[in-house]
Amino acid sequence: MSRPFAAVRRPSLSSQQGYGAEHRAWRLAVLERDPVCRWPGCRLPASHADHVVPWKHGGAQFDVANGQGLCQRHHSVKTVREVNGRRSARRPPERHPGEAT
Numbered sequence: 001m002s003r004p005f006a007a008v009r010r011p012s013l014s015s016q017q018g019y020g021a022e023h024r025a026w027r028l029a030v031l032e033r034d035p036v037c038r039w040p041g042c043r044l045p046a047s048h049a050d051h052v053v054p055w056k057h058g059g060a061q062f063d064v065a066n067g068q069g070l071c072q073r074h075h076s077v078k079t080v081r082e083v084n085g086r087r088s089a090r091r092p093p094e095r096h097p098g099e100a101t
Contacts, residue, residue, distance in 0.1 A: 026049065026062045027067075030064055031046055033069070034067075039071070047069075049067050052068055
């Protein structure tokens with residue numbers, strides 16, 4: 001019996017969003033350097049590579065020194081703050097499972 005979907009290769013999220021090879025290499029380098037979220041007190045695995053200084057604000061686009069590994073929650077918190085220029089109206093929980101007690 002053949003498995004018609006077994007050979008289907010799905011593109012990575014980075015390639016679906018139009019990021020090129022240079023961005024993917026930067027992301028891998030940042031996450032290799034920062035396997036744990038760099039948010040103070042968080043111990044969750046880093047799943048997002050984020051610019052410390054956004055490249056559109058003068059930060060180096062593909063410089064690993066301008067990157068940091070963040071977990072999903074803290075990447076979202078940082079992004080909302082950057083977009084709104086303030087804290088989100090919806091506050092995150094006081095603590096999440098990866099934070100130190």
